[in-house]
Each structure stands twice: as C-alpha cells, then as structure tokens.
Amino acid sequence: MSLTVVEPTAATATAAPVARRRRRGDRSRAASIAYHAVMITASAAAIFPVLWILYMSFGDADAWANPGEILSNPVLSNYANVLRQPDGFPTWLANSLILAAGTTVVGVLIAASAGYALSRMRFPGHGPLMWSFLITQMFPVAILIVPLYNILSALHLINTYAGLVLTYCTISVPFCAWMLRGYFDTIPAEIDEAGRLDGLSPFGTFWRLVVPLAKPGLAVTAFYTFLTAWGEVAYATQFMTTPDKYTLAVGLQTYVGQFKAEWGAMTAASVMISMVAAAVFFLVQRHLVSGLTAGAGKS
Amino acid sequence: MATVTRRLGRHWYAWSMVAPVVIVLTVLVLVPLGRGLYLSLTDANESTIGRTIGPNHIPSTYEFVGLDNYWHVLSGAEGHFYQVLTWTVVWTIACVVLHYVLGLGLALMLNQRARFRAGYRIMLILPWAVPAFVSAFAWRLLLNGDRGIVNQALASAGLSGVQWLADPLWQKVSVIAVNVWLGVPFMMVALLGGLQSIPAEQYEAAEMDGASAWQRFTYVTLPGLRPISSTVVLLGSIWTFNQFPVIFLLVGGDAGADSQILVTYAYRLAFAGVRDYSGAATYGALILLLLLVFAVVYRRRLAEQDSSLRSR
Numbered sequence: 251m252s253l254t255v256v257e258p259t260a261a262t263a264t265a266a267p268v269a270r271r272r273r274r275g276d277r278s279r280a281a282s283i284a285y286h287a288v289m290i291t292a293s294a295a296a297i298f299p300v301l302w303i304l305y306m307s308f309g310d311a312d313a314w315a316n317p318g319e320i321l322s323n324p325v326l327s328n329y330a331n332v333l334r335q336p337d338g339f340p341t342w343l344a345n346s347l348i349l350a351a352g353t354t355v356v357g358v359l360i361a362a363s364a365g366y367a368l369s370r371m372r373f374p375g376h377g378p379l380m381w382s383f384l385i386t387q388m389f390p391v392a393i394l395i396v397p398l399y400n401i402l403s404a405l406h407l408i409n410t411y412a413g414l415v416l417t418y419c420t421i422s423v424p425f426c427a428w429m430l431r432g433y434f435d436t437i438p439a440e441i442d443e444a445g446r447l448d449g450l451s452p453f454g455t456f457w458r459l460v461v462p463l464a465k466p467g468l469a470v471t472a473f474y475t476f477l478t479a480w481g482e483v484a485y486a487t488q489f490m491t492t493p494d495k496y497t498l499a500v501g502l503q504t505y506v507g508q509f510k511a512e513w514g515a516m517t518a519a520s521v522m523i524s525m526v527a528a529a530v531f532f533l534v535q536r537h538l539v540s541g542l543t544a545g546a547g548k549s
Numbered sequence: 550m551a552t553v554t555r556r557l558g559r560h561w562y563a564w565s566m567v568a569p570v571v572i573v574l575t576v577l578v579l580v581p582l583g584r585g586l587y588l589s590l591t592d593a594n595e596s597t598i599g600r601t602i603g604p605n606h607i608p609s610t611y612e613f614v615g616l617d618n619y620w621h622v623l624s625g626a627e628g629h630f631y632q633v634l635t636w637t638v639v640w641t642i643a644c645v646v647l648h649y650v651l652g653l654g655l656a657l658m659l660n661q662r663a664r665f666r667a668g669y670r671i672m673l674i675l676p677w678a679v680p681a682f683v684s685a686f687a688w689r690l691l692l693n694g695d696r697g698i699v700n701q702a703l704a705s706a707g708l709s710g711v712q713w714l715a716d717p718l719w720q721k722v723s724v725i726a727v728n729v730w731l732g733v734p735f736m737m738v739a740l741l742g743g744l745q746s747i748p749a750e751q752y753e754a755a756e757m758d759g760a761s762a763w764q765r766f767t768y769v770t771l772p773g774l775r776p777i778s779s780t781v782v783l784l785g786s787i788w789t790f791n792q793f794p795v796i797f798l799l800v801g802g803d804a805g806a807d808s809q810i811l812v813t814y815a816y817r818l819a820f821a822g823v824r825d826y827s828g829a830a831t832y833g834a835l836i837l838l839l840l841l842v843f844a845v846v847y848r849r850r851l852a853e854q855d856s857s858l859r860s861r
Contacts, residue, residue, distance in 0.1 A: 277661075285663060292655060293672035295730070300675055302698060303687045317698065360569040367566035374560065379567060386578055387784065388840035390791050392815030393833020396588065396826050397581035420577045423570055452562045481680030483794045484816060499682045503798070506686060513690055520683045531678035535671075 300524065307517035328518035337493045339519055342501035345490075346480060347526075348411055349497060353418040353479040358472050361423045362464070365430030366456050370442060380431075383424035391484045399488060409491045417489065418479045426471040433467030434460065466537035473534040480527055498523050589618055589830035595823055611827070618831040627828070629814065630835075637790065637810040640725065644789045647729045649782060652736025657770075659737070660744045677734035685798035688727045689714065717807040720800050724808055728795045736781060743777035744770070779851050786847075787840055811836050 277285060306313065309320040310327050332339045368376065398417065399408065407413030437460060445455035461468070486497045493501075498519070505516040557564075591611045599609035622630045659670055676684065691697050692713035700710030713723045747770065755765045771778075796813045809817065811832060819829035 277663075282663075285658060285661070286665070289658060289663075289665075289669045293669055296673050296734075297675050299684065299687050299691055299730070300679060302691060306690065317701075360573065363566040364570040367563045371560070371563035371566075373563035374556065375564075375567070379571070382574065384844065385841070386574065387787050388791070388837060388844065389578060389582065390812050390815065390833050390836040390840075391793055392812055392819065392829050393585040393589075393837060394578065394581045395816070396819055396829065397584035398577060400584070401577070401581060416573060416577055419573055423573065427570060453566075456566075477680065481682055481794070483682050483797065488820065499680070499794075502682060502686060506689065516686055517690070520687060523683050524679045527680050527683075528675075528678045531674075532671075535674060535678075 303517050303520050303524075306513070307521045309514065309517075311512070311514035313514065328514040329522075332515050332518045332522075339498075339501065339515075339522075341494055342496050342498045343522070343526075345411075345495060346498045346523075349414055349418070350476045350479040352411060352415040353422065354472050354476045356415060357419045357422045357426060357475040358468060360419070361426035361471060361475075362430055362461065362468060363456070364423075364427040366434050366460060368427065368431040369434035370439065380428070383428045386420070386424040395484065395488060398485075402489065408489055409495050411495075414486060414489055414497075415479075417485050418475075418482060421482070422471075422475040422478045426475060429474075430464070430467055430471055433464055437463050469534040469537045473530060476530050477527060480523075480530075585830045586834055588827050589834045590615060591827050592617075593826040593830075594828075595826075598826060614827075618827050619835075622828075622831055622835065630832075633809055633811055633814050636721070636808065640721075640728075640810055641786055641789045643725050644728050644732065644792075645782060645785050647725070648732045648736045648785055648789075649778075651729065651733045653740050653774075655733070655737045656740040656744055659741055673737060674734045676730055677738075681731055681794045682798055684731055685727065685795055688723070688730075689799060692723055714800055720808045724796050724799055727799060728789070728792060731795065732785070732789070736785065739777060739781045740774060743774045746777075747773035783844065783847055786843065790840060791836070 305320060306317060307328055308324040308326070309317070310323075310325055311331070313320050364379075367373070368380065402408050402413045402417070405413070407416070441459055441463070442455050445459045446452075450458060481499060482497075483499045486500050487503070490496055490500055496504075502516065502519060502523075505512040505519070590613060592614050593609070593611035597609065597611035599607060621627050625631060655673060659666060659673070679687075692699055694700065694710065694712040694715055697710075697713070699713065703710050711719050713719050751769050751773065752765060755769050760768065790810075791812050792810070793812055793816070796808065796810055797816065800808050801813055801817070815829045815832035815836070818825045818832060
C-alpha cells in the first residue's frame with residue numbers, strides 16, 4: 251500500500267494552523283486512547299477467566315471459597331493430587347492425546363485427499379458431495395447418537411479408541427474437506443500440470459507437490475480437528491464406559507458433579523488441559539487467517 | 550456396461566480419493582441417520598429396545614407407530630417443544646448477532662495499524678484456544694452463586710449478587726454470555742481475513758470520491774466481506790443451534806426445561822430418566838428439518854440478493 255504524504259508547502263505552512271494531513275490509519279491522540287482503551291477492555295474480558303482459573307489452581311483444595319488467601323500461600327497440591335490419581339487425570343490425558351492425535355492424522359489425511367479431488371477434478375458425484383458436507387454440519391448429535399451407539403457396538407467398537415476416532419472424523423472431516431477444497435483452489439493448477447508433465451501420477455502430484463504447498467491450510471484443518479477431538483463431550487460421555495478409557499472431557503465431569511465439587515482438582519486439570527490445547531493453537535495461529543479465509547470464502 | 554468401464558477409467562482417481570470420506574460418512578452418518586429416522590417412527594425406549602445383559606440377549610420389542618411421535622410433539626401434547634424451540638431461536642439469534650457484531654468490530658480495529666496489535670490479537674484469540682468444556686467449567690466457578698468472583702465483585706461494588714446458574718432468567722443470560730465469549734474469536738479471525746482480502750485500491754478510490762468513513766464502511770467494507778460473512782453466519786447459526794457443551798455443562802445437570810435448547814433437551818430425553826430413544830430421535834429429525842429449511846432459504850435469499858445486485 252503506497253500512500254504519498256503531501257508535504258506541506260511553504261504556502262500552507264505559513265497559513266498556520268493547518269492540520270497536518272494524516273495518513274489513513276493514523277489517528278488523533280483521542281482516537282488512539284479510545285482505541286487502546288477498547289482493545290485493553292476486550293483483551294481483559296477475553297483472558298480474565300483463563301487467568302482466574304490459573305490463579306485458583308495454586309490454592310489448596312478448598313481455596314476456591316476464599317480466593318484472597320491464595321496470594322499469601324500459593325501451593326501446588328492440586329497439581330500433585332490430580333497427577334497422582336490412579337485411573338484419573340494421567341490416564342484421561344493419555345486417552346485424549348491418543349484420540350486427538352489419531353483423529354487428526356486420519357481426519358486430515360482423508361479430508362485432504364477428498365478436498366483435492368473436489369478442487370481439481372470434475373467427476374459424477376461432485377456436487378452432491380459438496381452439499382452433503384454442508385448438510386452433515388447440521389446433523390444434531392441427538393438423532394445420531396443412539397443409532398451410532400448401536401452400530402459401534404455391533405462392530406465391537408464401543409469403549410475403544412478406534413470407535414471414537416471414527417466418530418470424531420464424521421464431525422471434523424466434512425468441514426475440513428470443504429475448507430481444504432477452497433485452499434487447494436488457491437494453488438495454481440499449472441503446478442499440477444507441470445508435475446504431470448514430469449511423469450508424476452495424480453497421487454504423486456497431490457502428495458509431492460500440492461500437499462507441501464498447502465501447509466497453512468493443512469495446519470488449520472489439523473488444528474481444528476485436534477481441538478474438536480480434544481474438546482468433544484457428548485459422544486465421549488456415552489461411548490467411553492469405563493474410567494480407564496475416559497477422556498478429559500468425561501473425566502472432568504466427575505470432579506464437579508451433583509454431590510461433590512472438587513474445584514481445586516478441576517482448576518489444576520483445566521490448566522493442564524488448556525496448556526496442551528493452547529500449545530497446539532499457537533503453533534498454527536499465524537496460519538489461521540490465511541488458511542481459514544481461503545477456504546471459507548468459497549461457497 | 551461399456552460406459553461404466555469408461556467412466557470408471559476416467560474417474561477412478563477422483564473416486565478413490567473421495568472414497569475414504571464417503572465410506573466413513575456413509576457408515577457413521579448416513580446409516581445412523583436412516584436408523585434414527587426409523588426410530589422416530591417407533592415406540593423405542595429403554596424397556597422395548599434390544600439389549601444384552603450379561604450372557605442374555607433380549608430382543609427388541611418396539612413397534613412401528615407411524616407419525617405418532619411427531620404428532621405427539623408438534624401438537625403440544627408432549628408439552629415442551631414450542632417453549633424449547635422459542636428459546637433455541639432466541640438463543641441462536643442473540644448469539645450469532647453478538648458474535649458477528651463484536652467479531653466485526655474487533656476485526657476492524659485489529660485491521661488498523663496500531664501499537665501492540667499482535668499482542669491484542671493473541672489475547673483476543675485465547676478463548677478459542679481453550680477447549681469449550683474447560684471454559685464451561687471455568688465459568689461455572691466464576692459464576693458460582695455463593696462464592697463466584699463475579700458475585701464477589703458485584704458485592705464489593707455494593708450490588709447484590711445474582712444466582713447466575715440457578716435462576717431461570719439469569720441462566721439464559723449466563724449461557725448467552727459464555728457462548729459469546731467462546732465464539733467471538735472465530736468470527737473475528739474469519740472476518741479479519743476477509744478484511745485483509747479487500748483491495749486497498751477500493752478504499753483509495755472511495756476516498757478520492759469523497760466518501761466519508763461511514764460510507765467507505767457501508768459501500769466498500771461490507772460488500773467486500775459478503776462472501777465470507779455469508780459463510781460464517783450460516784455455519785455460525787448451525788453450530789449455535791446445535792451448540793451442545795456450553796448448555797449441557799453449564800446448566801445441563803440440574804436445569805429443568807427452562808434453558809435447554811433442542812439439542813440438549815433431546816440428549817436428555819435419550820439419556821436421563823426413562824430413556825426415550827424414539828422421542829429423542831423425533832426431536833433430532835425436527836432439528837435437522839428446521840436447519841435444512843433455514844439453510845435452503847438463507848442460500849436462496851443470498852442468491853436473489855446477488856442477482857439483484859448484479860442487475861442493478
């Protein structure tokens with residue numbers, strides 16, 4: 251963006267006071283103060299709940315009722331308690347990691363190949379498939395969950411990682427394939443043609459040329475898939491039936507139930523869960539804007 | 550036969566690349582959907598559905614009852630449908646409007662050159678980085694009626710606290726507030742991407758023609774954002790309509806029908822008390838129908854507006 255700033259000539263300079271012409275995007279002092287005031291307020295609203303939980307996690311088990319005392323006596327006992335639970339937090343953490351990683355690998359792989367086919371090839375079933383991706387977004391968990399339970403138990407996949415990974419793929423893959431198709435559309439088709447001329451098969455072109463170029467888009471879908479699996483509640487609650495298979499989302503519900511409220515354990519677990527999610531998030535966040543709009547703009 | 554072979558020859562690359570997705574979606578979405586629709590036409594519940602207890606398998610005894618379930622729900626005999634539907638619509642509109650307005654406002658501000666912009670961006674995205682179920686529990690602690698920090702802050706300001714998660718009205722305010730907190734970052738990031746894709750020349754041209762800041766916003770920014778806005782509003786509406794964790798984890802445990810939306814209500818039908826599988830399936834089918842109608846009408850509206858814009 252090149253904007254030429256008009257230098258004040260001698261004539262205008264003598265006819266003072268003339269407001270210096272401002273570059274678009276520059277603000278007066280008052281506007282600048284207002285800008286930062288709004289941004290600071292919004293940022294505070296965004297991060298306060300997270301910081302508060304972090305702060306509370308350093309109290310002892312009953313500190314949530316008297317938050318003021320934590321400052322004078324910070325302890326790590328919540329973390330120690332949570333990490334020592336047998337069939338508790340460490341198991342759930344491992345389960346969630348396995349599930350989220352598995353879903354990400356499987357989901358991104360099949361979404362990318364479908365997205366590529368949808369972007370580059372015209373084939374019978376192209377239109378209906380795009381439509382079905384949009385429509386699957388609408389399927390409420392309520393109509394699918396009971397039949398899905400029956401099907402998975404017929405396949406002996408209830409209370410297994412594979413069953414939940416496949417279920418999570420049905421949530422994330424349609425959105426990812428839709429988005430990746432948009433992303434692949436932004437990669438010039440000449441690159442594919444060059445690859446074909448050099449003797450690569452369509453799979454080879456996809457794998458060796460297009461996938462490396464689509465890294466920002468793939469990063470966003472991987473992130474979306476990971477967080478979908480990491481945070482899913484409804485299916486995990488019904489499909490994982492024994493505590494050794496609970497995910498974090500299921501396990502956390504056992505801390506704060508109808509009859510007890512282990513807020514201390516809850517806050518420590520929340521902090522650790524969020525740290526994993528935030529680490530994944532900030533790894534990809536600089537790709538988020540480009541990856542998301544390339545896909546979402548197409549419809 | 551020959552055409553089939555020819556088509557297979559021409560399209561097998563494409564078909565084999567979409568096959569995994571199609572298979573997964575067919576087995577785990579289409580088949581359950583078909584079965585779910587069938588269940589909604591039966592009287593399946595906890596006592597009539599087939600189940601295995603230890604070594605014994607008890608066969609299903611539920612029967613086909615036609616559209617009875619739908620009549621039961623839609624005629625109001627079941628008692629909660631219209632109340633839950635009204636609240637679901639209010640919830641969806643309130644959340645999506647707030648998501649969009651706040652997201653657009655913050656995106657516009659982040660799109661300006663300013664100091665600390667990168668820092669603000671990171672902080673504003675944070676609610677998206679935290680899993681929704683964690684946020685729901687965090688807000689339960691914050692909004693706790695007796696000891697929550699929100700009520701303590703109100704008390705120190707001399708105001709009396711509110712039973713955020715117990716009182717029916719405040720419950721609704723709370724779930725909307727929490728969902729807005731959760732959903733704004735996605736809108737903001739998506740719209741920021743849209744803003745950055747509007748060519749700067751359009752703004753310069755508008756400025757040359759003497760357009761005010763407001764005119765530039767309505768004649769350049771909003772039309773430029775149209776493609777992305779229409780997608781995120783459609784997706785946002787669908788996701789909010791079906792938003793499960795916030796309501797289920799924030800108030801789901803002890804709430805009556807007051808702040809349940811259709812999805813959480815149907816989930817409770819299927820898994821709480823006497824398990825009413827056919828009732829839940831009926832609700833599920835109605836939710837799907839409502840969303841389909843909404844999506845078709847929405848996209849048709851957009852197409853009409855597009856063509857009238859073009860013919861102008």
